Amino acid sequence: xxxxxxxxxxxxxxxxxxxxxxxxxxxxxxxxxxxxxxxxxxxxxxxxxxxxxxxxxxxxxxxxxxxxxxxxxxxx
Amino acid sequence: xxxxxxxxxxxxxxxxxxxxxxxxxxxxxxxxxxxxxxxxxxxxxxxxxxxxxxxxxxxxxxxxxxxxxxxxxxxxxxxxxxxxxxxxxxxxxxxxxxxxxxxxxxxxxxxxxxxxxxxxxxxxxxxxxxxxxxxxxxxxxxxxxxxxxxxxxxxxxxxxxxxxxxxxxxxxxxxxxxxxxxxxxxxxxxxxxxxxxxxxxxxxxxxxxxxxxxxxxxxxxxxxxxxxxxxxxxxxxxxxxxxxxxxxxxxxxxxxxxxxxxxxxxxxxxxxxxxxxxxxxxxxxxxxxxxxxxxxxxxxxxxxxxxxxxxxxxxxxxxxxxxxxxxxxxxxxxxxxxxxxxxxxxxxxxxxxxxxxxxxxxxxxxxxxxxxxxxxxxxxxxxxxxxxxxxxxxxxxxxxxxxxxxxxxxxxxxxxxxxxxxxxxxxxxxxxxxxxxxxxxxxxxxxxxxxxxxxxxxxxxxxxxxxxxxxxxxxxxxxxxxxxxxxxxxxxxxxxxxxxxxxxxxxxxxxxxxxxxxxxxxxxxxxxxxxxxxxxxxxxxxxxxxx
Numbered sequence: 154x155x156x157x158x159x160x161x162x163x164x165x166x167x168x169x170x171x172x173x174x175x176x177x178x179x180x181x182x183x184x185x186x187x188x189x190x191x192x193x194x195x196x197x198x199x200x201x202x203x204x205x206x207x208x209x210x211x212x213x214x215x216x217x218x219x220x221x222x223x224x225x226x227x228x229x
Numbered sequence: 230x231x232x233x234x235x236x237x238x239x240x241x242x243x244x245x246x247x248x249x250x251x252x253x254x255x256x257x258x259x260x261x262x263x264x265x266x267x268x269x270x271x272x273x274x275x276x277x278x279x280x281x282x283x284x285x286x287x288x289x290x291x292x293x294x295x296x297x298x299x300x301x302x303x304x305x306x307x308x309x310x311x312x313x314x315x316x317x318x319x320x321x322x323x324x325x326x327x328x329x330x331x332x333x334x335x336x337x338x339x340x341x342x343x344x345x346x347x348x349x350x351x352x353x354x355x356x357x358x359x360x361x362x363x364x365x366x367x368x369x370x371x372x373x374x375x376x377x378x379x380x381x382x383x384x385x386x387x388x389x390x391x392x393x394x395x396x397x398x399x400x401x402x403x404x405x406x407x408x409x410x411x412x413x414x415x416x417x418x419x420x421x422x423x424x425x426x427x428x429x430x431x432x433x434x435x436x437x438x439x440x441x442x443x444x445x446x447x448x449x450x451x452x453x454x455x456x457x458x459x460x461x462x463x464x465x466x467x468x469x470x471x472x473x474x475x476x477x478x479x480x481x482x483x484x485x486x487x488x489x490x491x492x493x494x495x496x497x498x499x500x501x502x503x504x505x506x507x508x509x510x511x512x513x514x515x516x517x518x519x520x521x522x523x524x525x526x527x528x529x530x531x532x533x534x535x536x537x538x539x540x541x542x543x544x545x546x547x548x549x550x551x552x553x554x555x556x557x558x559x560x561x562x563x564x565x566x567x568x569x570x571x572x573x574x575x576x577x578x579x580x581x582x583x584x585x586x587x588x589x590x591x592x593x594x595x596x597x598x599x600x601x602x603x604x605x606x607x608x609x610x611x612x613x614x615x616x617x618x619x620x621x622x623x624x625x626x627x628x629x630x631x632x633x634x635x636x637x638x639x640x641x642x643x644x645x646x647x648x649x650x651x652x653x654x655x656x657x658x659x660x661x662x663x664x665x666x667x668x669x670x671x672x673x674x675x676x677x678x679x680x681x682x683x684x685x686x687x688x689x690x691x692x693x694x695x696x697x698x699x700x701x702x703x704x705x706x707x708x709x710x711x712x713x714x715x716x717x718x719x720x721x722x723x724x725x726x727x728x729x730x731x732x733x734x735x736x737x738x739x740x741x742x743x744x745x746x747x748x749x750x751x752x753x754x755x756x757x758x759x760x761x762x763x764x765x766x767x768x769x770x771x772x773x774x775x776x
Contacts, residue, residue, distance in 0.1 A: 159257045162265045166493075169272070173408055177409060177412060187551065200423055211412055
């Protein structure tokens with residue numbers, strides 16, 4: 154049986170990280186800009202900011218991490 | 230509402246785009262079915278949990294049951310964590326890895342032969358197709374009832390998104406999306422708990438209002454009710470749920486196991502499974518505890534709920550502001566999509582590895598099976614779509630899923646436990662045991678009208694165990710080479726051998742001054758034993774407070 158050479162596992166993880174980061178970052182930012190934060194009741198406002206802010210932070214972390222890993226792999 | 234709709238559309242578009250972007254890296258069957266064995270432990274953690282949570286087994290159905298029956302619904306989260314995830318991670322996963330398999334039925338074949346593999350694969354394939362159809366139906370109905378989006382276009386869009394990334398990217402794309410869904414479910418839907426607890430005065434406030442003012446039974450607030458409870462008596466939860474169903478689900482559900490086989494190392498696989506018990510435990514706070522507080526909110530704001538399954542949707546629509554609601558619905562959709570994607574990917578793997586490669590097209594090229602995998606994924610999507618209109622309208626379909634689950638989980642646990650822990654168990658024993666256990670389960674359910682699923686699973690497990698032992702002892706034992714490497718005893722022997730070799734080498738080093746052997750151990754914060762112990766302690770505390 155012929156076997157085609159598989160993908161580099163490190164590349165797979167780097168692409169996954171970057172994609173996850175971009176999805177979370179864009180989604181988090183869109184939710185942030187569309188939420189009427191000023192008009193929300195205080196408890197809802199705090200919950201919304203913490204929840205959305207965490208998604209943006211996780212997204213940013215994964216985007217940067219994925220980008221760095223991809224760059225390193227390209228250099229190697 | 231328009232802003233929320235926009236958030237959902239953007240979310241689906243992002244998943245669709247990322248799936249296509251990722252799929253360019255997939256080249257052969259190992260990439261497609263096992264994600265090139267690349268996933269680190271935290272990918273596994275997120276993917277396993279997201280696979281486990283859906284519309285059916287999660288927010289809508291479990292949330293609805295919690296609204297109706299109370300805290301008992303939390304046992305699906307709090308017992309499955311330590312019993313299912315931790316025990317499977319520690320005891321079973323290593324044997325799947327060592328057997329070098331793609332599917333759980335392949336393991337059964339290696340240990341017992343083709344017969345049991347075929348029966349098990351066919352049962353799960355039917356369960357999977359019905360599950361996808363039911364998830365699509367529930368997702369379509371949810372968006373139709375609460376956001377007034379037409380049913381069929383919604384179902385086609387959901388199928389298009391999840392089908393595209395799973396069909397093109399295989400397990401790697403599915404794991405990637407499951408991690409996104411894990412983050413959105415955890416961070417996007419957790420605020421509901423804090424908002425509700427703030428509004429009703431904490432967990433004590435809920436108890437006070439429901440028990441003291443409304444006269445609700447104290448059984449509503451326990452995870453282990455007494456033996457007369459109609460939904461889940463405590464003793465059956467301990468025997469059936471903890472000992473059989475949760476472990477059978479975690480060690481026997483192809484979608485759950487396949488994520489672990491895609492890990493970059495056995496250690497990542499084990500750690501990922503064990504640590505997934507943490508989000509599993511937190512799951513109760515996402516959709517069980519909020520639904521216990523929901524009746525108070527409904528009464529306070531005069532909201533009418535016609536049936537329990539609709540309670541979760543009504544709660545978030547009436548409570549959450551724009552933006553937060555969109556994110557929340559994205560989280561709910563994530564639950565459904567992650568389940569559909571994982572089951573879709575696993576169905577195609579089983580179709581190709583257990584049916585097509587085994588019986589229809591032997592010894593073809595790797596590329597042939599790779600293309601066949603994509604065709605199989607497409608075939609499963611089409612079959613599930615065709616089942617959507619009838620899935621919940623025709624009781625036979627749901628009856629079939631429930632019966633097959635009851636039929637499969639108990640007997641599977643019986644033969645799996647013996648496969649790994651008793652090397653004397655053989656092919657005729659397992660086959661007769663499995664079939665007897667399955668027939669016994671159906672007889673209990675259909676003939677004697679036993680309704681408690683845990684009770685059926687426990688007794689079918691016991692019957693399978695006894696019959697397999699009895700028939701195995703009456704027939705020839707399996708050959709040594711057949712059980713070598715995939716049973717606990719042989720594993721123990723080989724471990725002892727390795728320890729002896731290592732000690733001999735260390736002694737020799739002193740005499741001959743050889744270079745010290747480099748042994749890499751994970752850092753303390755990734756130590757499996759510490760995590761497993763911490764998780765078990767948390768579960769004991771939860772049971773102490775809520776049991």
